[in-house]
Amino acid sequence: MPRAKCPKCQITERILKSGIIRDKQRFYCKDCNYHFTLLHEGKKQKSETKKNNRPTSLKDIAEAAGISISTVSRALNNHPDISLETRNNIKQLATSMDYHPNMLAQSLVNRSTHSLGVIIPNLETTFFSSMLGGIQHVAAQSGYRVVICQSDENHMTEVANLQALMNNMIDGLLICHTLYTNTFDHIKMQMNRGIPIVQFYRVSEALDIPKIFSDDENGAFQITEHLINKGCKKIALLLGPKALSINKRLNGYLKALKMHGIKKDETLIKHVDFSYNAVIGAVDDWLNSEPEIDAIFSISDKCAVQIIRHLKSKKINIPQKISVCGFGNEYTGEIVEPQLTTYDVKTRQIGEAAAKLLLEQIIDKKTKNESILIDGEIIIREST
Amino acid sequence: MPRAKCPKCQITERILKSGIIRDKQRFYCKDCNYHFTLLHEGKKQKSETKKNNRPTSLKDIAEAAGISISTVSRALNNHPDISLETRNNIKQLATSMDYHPNMLAQSLVNRSTHSLGVIIPNLETTFFSSMLGGIQHVAAQSGYRVVICQSDENHMTEVANLQALMNNMIDGLLICHTLYTNTFDHIKMQMNRGIPIVQFYRVSEALDIPKIFSDDENGAFQITEHLINKGCKKIALLLGPKALSINKRLNGYLKALKMHGIKKDETLIKHVDFSYNAVIGAVDDWLNSEPEIDAIFSISDKCAVQIIRHLKSKKINIPQKISVCGFGNEYTGEIVEPQLTTYDVKTRQIGEAAAKLLLEQIIDKKTKNESILIDGEIIIREST
DNA sequence: ATATCTATCGCAAACGTTTGTGCAAACACT
DNA sequence: AGTGTTTGCACAAACGTTTGCGATAGATAT
Numbered sequence: 114m115p116r117a118k119c120p121k122c123q124i125t126e127r128i129l130k131s132g133i134i135r136d137k138q139r140f141y142c143k144d145c146n147y148h149f150t151l152l153h154e155g156k157k158q159k160s161e162t163k164k165n166n167r168p169t170s171l172k173d174i175a176e177a178a179g180i181s182i183s184t185v186s187r188a189l190n191n192h193p194d195i196s197l198e199t200r201n202n203i204k205q206l207a208t209s210m211d212y213h214p215n216m217l218a219q220s221l222v223n224r225s226t227h228s229l230g231v232i233i234p235n236l237e238t239t240f241f242s243s244m245l246g247g248i249q250h251v252a253a254q255s256g257y258r259v260v261i262c263q264s265d266e267n268h269m270t271e272v273a274n275l276q277a278l279m280n281n282m283i284d285g286l287l288i289c290h291t292l293y294t295n296t297f298d299h300i301k302m303q304m305n306r307g308i309p310i311v312q313f314y315r316v317s318e319a320l321d322i323p324k325i326f327s328d329d330e331n332g333a334f335q336i337t338e339h340l341i342n343k344g345c346k347k348i349a350l351l352l353g354p355k356a357l358s359i360n361k362r363l364n365g366y367l368k369a370l371k372m373h374g375i376k377k378d379e380t381l382i383k384h385v386d387f388s389y390n391a392v393i394g395a396v397d398d399w400l401n402s403e404p405e406i407d408a409i410f411s412i413s414d415k416c417a418v419q420i421i422r423h424l425k426s427k428k429i430n431i432p433q434k435i436s437v438c439g440f441g442n443e444y445t446g447e448i449v450e451p452q453l454t455t456y457d458v459k460t461r462q463i464g465e466a467a468a469k470l471l472l473e474q475i476i477d478k479k480t481k482n483e484s485i486l487i488d489g490e491i492i493i494r495e496s497t
Numbered sequence: 498m499p500r501a502k503c504p505k506c507q508i509t510e511r512i513l514k515s516g517i518i519r520d521k522q523r524f525y526c527k528d529c530n531y532h533f534t535l536l537h538e539g540k541k542q543k544s545e546t547k548k549n550n551r552p553t554s555l556k557d558i559a560e561a562a563g564i565s566i567s568t569v570s571r572a573l574n575n576h577p578d579i580s581l582e583t584r585n586n587i588k589q590l591a592t593s594m595d596y597h598p599n600m601l602a603q604s605l606v607n608r609s610t611h612s613l614g615v616i617i618p619n620l621e622t623t624f625f626s627s628m629l630g631g632i633q634h635v636a637a638q639s640g641y642r643v644v645i646c647q648s649d650e651n652h653m654t655e656v657a658n659l660q661a662l663m664n665n666m667i668d669g670l671l672i673c674h675t676l677y678t679n680t681f682d683h684i685k686m687q688m689n690r691g692i693p694i695v696q697f698y699r700v701s702e703a704l705d706i707p708k709i710f711s712d713d714e715n716g717a718f719q720i721t722e723h724l725i726n727k728g729c730k731k732i733a734l735l736l737g738p739k740a741l742s743i744n745k746r747l748n749g750y751l752k753a754l755k756m757h758g759i760k761k762d763e764t765l766i767k768h769v770d771f772s773y774n775a776v777i778g779a780v781d782d783w784l785n786s787e788p789e790i791d792a793i794f795s796i797s798d799k800c801a802v803q804i805i806r807h808l809k810s811k812k813i814n815i816p817q818k819i820s821v822c823g824f825g826n827e828y829t830g831e832i833v834e835p836q837l838t839t840y841d842v843k844t845r846q847i848g849e850a851a852a853k854l855l856l857e858q859i860i861d862k863k864t865k866n867e868s869i870l871i872d873g874e875i876i877i878r879e880s881t
Numbered sequence: 882a883t884a885t886c887t888a889t890c891g892c893a894a895a896c897g898t899t900t901g902t903g904c905a906a907a908c909a910c911t
Numbered sequence: 912a913g914t915g916t917t918t919g920c921a922c923a924a925a926c927g928t929t930t931g932c933g934a935t936a937g938a939t940a941t
Contacts, residue, residue: 127915139901143915148902166691168665170927173745181891186929194888215906216664217605218927226601228644230668237630246621249647260612260660261645263633277642279899281552282612306552418832448802448832495542554897565921570899602897605926665927717934 129171180207220281230259230283232274234266234291235314238415240288240460244314246440247464248287255472257284261282266291272299279303290315292354309474312484313467314460316484323474324484325467326378329440332456333365335491336410336438339454341373343497345379345408349399349476351420351429351485352412356385362412362440381406385416393423394415407435408497414439414446414455419450421496436497451495458489504755525635528620553594562590562866573598594731604665612642613669613855616658617697618650618675624798624825624844625673630847632671639856641668650675656683659727663687674699676738688817693858697851698844700868707858709851713824716840717749719875720794720822721840725757727881731791733783735776735804736796739768746796746824750863765790769800776800777807784811791819794848798830798839822880835879842873 118128127143133180141148168406171189175182180199188203189193189212195203229252235241245261252259260283262274268291276299278286285308288300297320302410316322340348350366363382370377381404385391392411399406411417417439426433431437431451439446439455446453466485474481546596555573557729559566564583572579572587573596579587604610613636617624623880629645636643644667646658652675660683662670669692672684681704684694688706700708719778724732734750764786769775776795783790795801801823808815815821815835823839832839858865 125857141903141916167926168690172927182928183930184890187890190929192930194889194897199889213660213664215605215927216666217601217610218665218896219929221601221605221898221927222929223600224896236620236633237623237626239621239626242621242623246619246647249620249645251531253647258666259645261643263630263637276597279604280597282600282642307550367887422832426888445829445832448806448829450834502923552909556897557934566898567900567922571920574899575902583919602926603899605897605928608926696884 117346120393129312153228168215169212170215174203174207174210174212178203185291185475198205211287226282226301227256228260228283228284229468230278231259231261232271232278232286232288233261233262234264234289234309236261236263239443240414244289244464244467247461247466248468249464251465251468251472257472263370264291266293268293275299275303278349279308283308285309285311285475287311287313287467287471289313290317309471309480311467311471311474314458314463318326321482323470323482325463325487327458327463327487327489328361329458330361330365331365332440332458332489332491333362333370333410333412335365335488336365336440336454336456337369338373339491340408340410340497341369341375343408343432343436346375347378347404347406348375348408348410349381349406350383350412351382351395351416351466352382354386366410378404379479387413387416391417392419396420397424400429408438409435409439410438412440414441414443414453417453418443418445418449421451421453432495432497438497442492446494454487454494454497455492457492459487461483498748516864522564533798535729537724541641542838544573552599553596554599555596557791558587558594558596561594562587600816609668610666611640612644612661612667613680613852614670615643615645616655616662616670616672617645618648620645620647622799623827624842627844627846628673628847628851631850633848634850635849635852635856639857639860648675649823650677652677659683659687662789663690669694669859670694671697671851671855673697674701693855693864695851695855695858698847705866707854707866709847709854709871710868711842711847711871712745712874713842713873714745716842716873716875717746717794717796718753719749720838720840721750721753722757723818723875723877724792724794724822724881725753725759727816728821729829730759731788731790733757733765733790734794734796735779735800736766736768751792761787764788769790771797771800773803775802780807784813792822794822794824796824797838798827799841801834801837801880802829803839807834815868816879816881822881828874830876830878838878838881839876840873841876842864842872847871 128140171182171185175185184195185395187205189207190315214464231248233241236245239278249259264271264274271291277401286339300320313325318328352363367377383395385395411420421431421437424435429435439453442455442457446455466487555566555569558569567873568579569587572584581727615632617625620629633643636872648658655675655678681701684704695707697709700710735876736747751761767780768781793804795804805815807819808819813819826839826841830839850871
């Protein structure tokens, strides 16, 4: 038997339960025919102060000025229907009442949030954060905000982020896939939602959407050819996780070997995750194996730097004994000694181009399907 | 005279102008008493396809199922008032109709967007991006998104970003001020909006809001004392722009000098912006000046690395001739040779702590006013 | 003076949710 | 059969905007 007391007739009998609302028992007073939930003390105070706590709305201004809401809205938006006098009065009143438009309500009506979503594997690596910088820069120029989600190289996180963002939070999406993303159903599901999507850097030909990417195959080709020209014959290649579907760099490497008549040696190609131990382990394997290697081409500058330091600790001369190349042109490659030969992917440009392409789609409302290739540049330094 | 034709009575006479709507001339047919704006061909088609283009809403589901909107809402939210049968039916119908809730509408009524705003000077520097990483990590754990704005070390941009974010876009704000921010009225104006704000790293005591910061004074003290213990007497200090109000590092430096009985020498303290030329210029000044310096303490690792490379190019031995210290513990300090002695500010921890503190405020709705100090750690390497 | 304009504003419907309350029917128990 | 109880749903008011359409009072032209 509920011991509830009816707020109207103050009677504790003839009260019956009536469902549950927000985890609170709901009651029904048969006497005064009144439904209620059990309120803790001082509930009425809240409803009084509630109004005061809220930011001022158009309604508040309208009431204060004794005019309609629509007039206030139009006045603040400089609609020509409103006379200059009332317009100025309302504007002054608005600032004096500290009015700020509720962008949520605006977005709801206008069907546009003026913000772009970005899904990126990692935002602490300079490689990615410089892309982010490019995106953010271009977006800001057009008055767009940027909502950033980090997938942490985790496919499930990427999917979750995607779902969250696409629910009307953003006007467009920029996505750089996870290393382990090899199925793209999650993207396909979102493609008919009317929200434009642009892939950048790690792209998939399986998707019929615009892409911004670098010619990694060509980059790897150039690096490999450079090593060959330097006289290297046994060029070890350190790749990322095998799951990575987008592995153009291997192709470029093989292409260069083939063109220069060097036969492929499977033992010279290793896949590793990017952990320090895995990288060093792979290098040590190569050092101990029989056909003496004379070059290491790491597909990540970070790993290349680790390799250089490891080789130096082993008193192996770079590049006399072994040449080392990286990929990505991170700042550390310029600092390490010997300075690292690498391939500049122009990450910032990729970010900028991706944001531009997306904004064009959003603003022109045209479903473009461009694919833009950002040319990189080989940077030859001391390590080769 | 307008040549408009009334859509109703198809008469071109007796048409008069009636204000302007959305930059389009509006007309009024005196004949059929009908208002209209000039529509280009095929306007009616749009209103037909309009409905089809939209994502499915609760209303669509309700109509399809022949029940009320509220029932659909409650069913999808597992409200106990709805029978298991209808609940399942509706859920199935919802997924079959590809329903996704409009988060804007939800946010509007719930007064919560589940996203945090971050204003940060720069997101490409690892120093800051690692803070971002910490923030993003903690936020994601609690199911919050992160909206990131880059102020580019520009005070006006910071103000603009703040304004944009605070208009109901976010549930809370994390801000790390610009180097040039010495007035905080823009923050004060937002403080009574009910949206909690947390400062991190670059904080101001002028504001009565929670802060997360590192004990830079102590860090600078430790670095300076370390140099003194190494026998350095003439320790040059390279600081950031003078406008920077938060310059505790100078205090730590001076404190250490005083404690060890070394008198302050104004010529040994220089303020520079962080451009390469300014840094190198300052260093060259010191090298050419009379009292031979025996140490350089740069308040930025990035500059310290540049200094090391510059000194090496001048064949100046580090640390035999001149010791070099940085501040911040960026990765490059570990790569450069000699490896850089620096102070680890624990940037990631700062980001995490800031996000935690903010989320506590948002979730508990309590206006805390904690100030948390994240202890750093001196990292002694080869450059001293 | 009359007819015609025009400038200026209000009304109300949308946008897609959540949620307090009302209410009929089903159920349970004398 | 009569009473008390519960279940399951619908109505409608919010949330804060934008905007198509009406409407009126004064201005202008005839």
